[in-house]
Structure formats: structure tokens, C-alpha cells
Amino acid sequence: FGIEAFLPGSQIDVKPIRDYDIYVDKTMEFKVVKINQEFRNVVVSHKALIEAELEAQKQIIMSKLEKGQILEGTVKNITSYGVFVDLGGVDGLIHITDLSWGRVSHPEEIVALDQKIQVVILDFDDQKKRIALGLKQLTPHPWEALDQSLKVGDTVKGRVVVMADYGAFVEIAAGVEGLIHVSEMSWSQHLRSAQEFMKVGDEVEAVVLTLDREERKMSLGIKQLTPDPWETIETRYPVGARCSARVRNFTNFGVFVEIEEGIDGLIHISDLSWTKKVKHPGEFTQVGADIEVVVLDIDKDNRRLSLGHKQLEENPWNGFEAQFPVDSIHEGTITELTEKGAVVSLGENIEGFCPSRQLVKEDGTTPKAGDKLSFKILEFSKATKRVTLSHLRTYDDARREAVAAEKAEKRAAADATKSTVKKINASVEKTTLGDIAGLAALKSALEAAEKNNK
Template identity: 90%
Template sequence: TMEFKVVKINQEFRNVVVSHKALIEAELEAQKQVIMSKLEKGQILEGTVKNITSYGVFVDLGGVDGLIHITDLSWGRVSHPEEVVALDQKIQVVILDFDDAKKRIALGLKQLTPHPWEALDQNLKVGDKVKGKVVVMADYGAFVEIATGVEGLIHVSEMSWSQHLRSAQEFMKVGDEVEAVILTLDRDERKMSLGIKQLSADPWAEIETKYPVGTKTTAKVRNFTNFGVFVEIEEGIDGLIHISDLSWTKKVKHPGEFTQVGADIEVVVLEIDKDNRRLSLGHKQLEENPWAGIESKFPLDSVHEGTITEMTDKGAVVSLDENVEGFCPTRQLTKEDGSVPKVGDKIEFKILEFSKATKRITLSHLRTYDDVRKAEAAAEKAEKRAAADATKSTVKKINASVEKTTLGDIAGLAALKSAMEAAEAKKAPAKKSKKEETSEE
């Protein structure tokens, strides 16, 4: 014999639906109301673990259920509630909050013990070394538990003296046991920051001694910019090779043309900026400035064979030698047949300009044949002029000869005439006396 509650009557089918559970629920509801009316925040009760989920634990308080959220199970990090409690386990809990209308009760387990920060060694201070376990990893750092419920953050920037952006996962992982130095400690805010790079000496502390100006060494290319190459000499020591310090002879438009990320490159220390933790480095300074020798090898107006390596809007970049480049303006590129050469063509160029200061060699292909043509035309013109001058000289000589001959003849005739007249004058008296002698006779 049991008691039932009539929940439904069907006259048509002469059927009655009754429920014993409805009576029990009503009793339980009444019991809950009694229990809820007696609850107070901070009240400590005993209950039984009824259900365990990934987000918390449901506890039966003797007719009503409460939830212990996973964050209220322990002062330390909890991955799953099963690490702390088990089903049907009797535990003491404290009431954190409740809602009469929704019949929700928030419970806490860790609140029954003092906060670990309150029990932290009072002698612990900034600069002390501590050991702990990595409990959480993030890109920006790692949380290390040095005591249950007491964690410190090691920011990624405090993991290495290097200034390169890196992920914390490159240095450690969850579960690792690490040693660190306390950098900041705020007991009121319950915050602590730690560092592991401080366990080793700062490489910049004695940079002038370790890498004085003029030091030659090998560095690894880390990054490019339009103005240069960032390299790392060793962990924590970075430097910049300006694009103008890569080569004496080649015009480098972007460092990517000269080297690549991850490659090793020989460098020499040019300048030290200890405050900003930067080194000015050079690569071309490893060799003597070759421009003095280049100038003698490529004098003005000399002609050399070159290969076009690049075409631009203004002209062509020409490789004259393994390490020597020149520039030929567009107007000087035209071939003798009127066509324009292309990349890869090997043709002759004349040196128009050589500037050691700006390291610029200006070339011309047009002048290699145009100057020859002009020279030939000038030679031909000079030859014609010389021939004409020779003809004039010959005619002048002939005229002078003719004139000299004519004058000579005239003078000779005059002399002959005078001689004849003188001779006749002498003969005349002699004839007269002879006549006179004849008359007298």
C-alpha cells in the first residue's frame, strides 16, 4: 500500500494517471525550502560528492545540491576536478553564494584553508632565486608555481638576453622544473614576476672588452630591412650592417640580394652603442677599398666588354667585372642598328664618367661606334683638306716658277739689247772715217 497523487483523469477512456514520484518531489521541494531558509554565506556544511564534471563538482548537502566550481577546489592549478575529489566522498564545503529563486548554491573547498600567499616566506625578496614547476604556457610567457597557489610569471623577454621576438614555448614547456630570479614581488596584489636570463651574465656588461671596435667575427643573419641587415653575433648581442657597408662595388638595392635569413656572414665591428645595445657592423670593411685600383683599370674613354644584368626606366645596370658595376643611361644604350639591348646581352661600353666619391661609373654603348664614325668622318675630312692644301701649294709653286722664269727672260733680253746697242755705237765712227778717206781720194 502506497500513497499516490492523481495527476491526470481521462473520462473517455475511463483512465486515471497517478504518481508516487510527484509526492516525493513535493516533499523534497518542501525539504529544500527548509534547507535554503537556513543557509548563510560563509556557513560550513558537510556534503557528499554526487557528480563530477570538467567544470566542477556537485555536492549533495542533504536534500539540495551545490556546485564547487573548478577554480574553487584548490588554491593551485587544477586541470580536472578528479585530481582533488572522488565520487561519494564526504567533504566539508563553505557556502560562497546562493540564489533562492533559482535554487543555486555556490560552494568552495579551497576557502577552508588560508591563502598560500599569506603563508609565503616573509624573508623572500627581490633578487632571490626560487625553484618551481611550469603550470601554464602562453606565447608571452610561462607561469611557474613556486608553492601551492603561489605563481610567478616569467615573461618571454626575461627568458633570454636576445632581443629577437620569440615564443615562450621555445624555452620551456608545462611540467618543466625551472630555477628563476625574483624580479618583482607584490604581496598585497599577490603578484610576482620572475626571470631566468638573470641567472647568466649580461653579455653587454663587458661588450667593449669582448668585441672592441675593429673586431672581426662571424654573425648570423636574423632579419632584413630596406636599410640594412640585423645580425646576431651571439645570444643577446645584435648588430646592424647598413646596406652601404655590404659591398664596395655593388649597388645593393635590398639586403635580400646580398644574403639571406639564417646565413652566416663575416663582419667587423665599426661602432658600439652600449645604451641601446646595438653594434654598427660592416662587411665590406673586411677588404681594402678597391676603387683606387678600379680607377686605373677603367680609365675615362676606355672601352670594355660588359654584361647587362638589369634594365630600369632610366637605363641599364652593367657588370664590367666580377665585383664592378656601371650604369648606362637609356639614351646611350642604342645599338648601331637602332635596336635596344636586353638583359644578358654582352656588348662593349665606353667609360664616360668615373666617380670614386659616389662610386659611380657611367657608361655608353652608343659612343663605342658613334665616336669611331665621327673619327672616320673627321679623318676623311682632314684627308680631303690636306689634299686640297697640297694642290694649292703645288699650283702656287708652279705659278712662282713661271713668274720667275718670265722675269728672267725679260732681264736677259734687256741685257742683250743693251749689249747690241753698245756694239753698234762702237762700229759707227769707224765706218765714217773710211768714207771720209774715200771722198778725199
């Protein structure tokens, strides 16, 4: 009648149309679904004519469906989450997880549009007209086909299919995966990310650590392909051996170091230096630095080494003991002042402590940091590396000694006088009053004694 109508692409058929050109010049029946007189617009549909017929077909098909039934269908549409299959008038969905026993990134890896495939009915809902289909269920589960001779300790090859911080999933056969935990990737005990060792798509070789066919679980390891460094620890790093290590981290009580991958040790804070009083390991070294160590003890069961750094040198305190005996006086420099006293450097490798009451100068003032003074050794302990000093005693002892010497001198003079008088008295008893010469001698002796006492 000279009237043109518009046919939307979605109204051509019940299934998606990918090539509209095939319908050009084709005569078909249409149902008028919309007329707009004002804009002189007519909309028609071919799909509306066949939907009623298809609905009847769906009822028939749905009534004949059974779980486990195998049907042939045509791939109608592919989405990221699954595949829609035309079963001859009714659609079913194969979820991506039901396409293959293996991992599938996208359904296009398995099927293509318009491909005819066999599917199995997993479930359906009459009211919602939903049909769940499966493709992988048409083949045996890969775990059932897994080589029965495979056992713990065997070496397998596979491809990394999934990565996580805690490990990697490796597919050793289609649908059969094993987990390599990050702790099984290296003999090192330091926590690391699995991504440091491998990535998706890598072909790897691993050892079967656990195998549970009933639960369909398997754990793998790659560090087992190399010798355990602790098996020969006594011969490679015996007690007394010297080696280089890398500082890994600190604690308040020491430094954890790694001699080589998988072999860690601890340098206790007391084994860092013979002479320096280290309050925290961070004062002595830093993370990532190399440090020379000596093996002190081996704990093979707990995979720990006790290490020392100061043992690389002879204990200087053996020499200090003879160099700094108690009561000896040495010059020292005040390096630090505290509430309790001063830290004093007596040389390049030895320090002492002078309590506040022993720090007073002879003029009554208190010295400051950087001052050089004389100090007397009050206490020296090689075991505790403790040296107690006194500046006060360097001048106070001398003053006391002078006073004591003066008192001793006077006491000696007095004692001498008493002795002389005693002797004279004894001599007088033997003389008579008429012995003028004796009396004269007595008088002279008394005068001399009195003069000496003055």
C-alpha cells in the first residue's frame, strides 16, 4: 500500500542474528506491533509470529527433560560466564565451571558460535524455564583417570594455572591440580610471595608431597628437588668456622642473619663486640649489610645457628686486666654525662664509668663532656666488662696520705721523746744528790727533748 515499516533486528527471529544481509529481498510474514499516526511510523515483528509456536514447543520439550539426559544442541551465544545452547526451541546454559574439568579463562577457549555439541542436563526449572547444562560431565573426572602408580615422592611436571600470595596451583593433567605452598618453594625460612618464584603459564617440575585421591587434593614442592642445606650443616659450617652472612632483621636481643638461602643464624647482642656496650643491634649494623661471623653452636633440629662477631678477634679484656689494675691512675676523656655519672673513654676500645659523687673536681666544680681528667681504677671486672672510676680519689687520696704522713711523723717524734725521758729517768736513779755532773747532764737532756717537741 506504499507504506514502509521498520523491523528491529531483535524482532527478526528468536535467536540472535549476526548477518542481516541474508534477509534482504526475502518475503516473510510480519505482525504489526506498533503504529504511530503522528510520525507515520509502523513497527513490525516476525519473532512475535513464531513465539507462540515456540512456547508450545518449549512446553513439550520441558515435559520430556530428565536430569542426566544427553541432548544435542547448537551454541547460540557465548558470554564471559557461560554458553547458551539451543536445544531445538528451548535454551539451556552451560556455566563456565561446567565446560571443562580444567580451569577455563573464557568459554571461547572451549566452544564456538553455531557449533553443535552434546550436553547433559544437570538441572531444570519448569516454572522459570531454566535449564542447567554440563559439558565436562560427559567425560570421566580426571582424578579417576590419574595414573594409579603415582605416589608421594614422585616427580611430576605441570603448568602454573593460578597464582596467589600463599602459593601456586599447578595443573599436572587436565583437571588435576596440585598446590605448591610458598614454604615449599625454597629452603629459606623467610616469608616471601609466591610471585617471586613463578608466574601463570610457567612449566615447572615438582615433587608430590601429599596425595588424597578421595578428596582429590595434592600438595607439591619444588625445594625438594635440591638438597636440604641442613643435612650437611656440620661439615659445611662446623663450630668455629668463619663465614660471611647477610643481615636479615633485628630484635632487641640480637641480629638474625642468613649465611646462604635456607641457613639462618642469630648473633646475640652480647656477641657483637668485646668492648662496645651495644644497646640495640641497629647501633652496630643495618639490614642488608654483610657481616663476618663465627659459628658458635649448631641446633640442627630447629635449624638455627648461634653465631658470634666479636669472636673474630682475641678478647682484649685479657690485656686490659693487666693494663688497668685496681688503684692505678689513667688519663681519660668524658664521652657522655648521665644522671648517675659519666662514661669515660680510657682508650680506643675500653670505657669506664665514674659515679657522680666520684666526679667532683678539686675546686668543687663538675666536669663536662669532652674534658680530659685523671681517674683512679676502683673496680675492674673482666667477666662483666665493668670498670668503675674515680676522679675524686686521684687528689683526695694524696691529701689524705699527706695528712696521715704528718700525723705519723709527729707520733714518731713523741714516741722518741718518751723513750729518751725513760732512759734519763733510769740513769738518774743511779746517781746521788751530790752528783752535780749527773744533774747537769739530766738538765741538758730535758732541754734538748723539749726543744725537739716544739
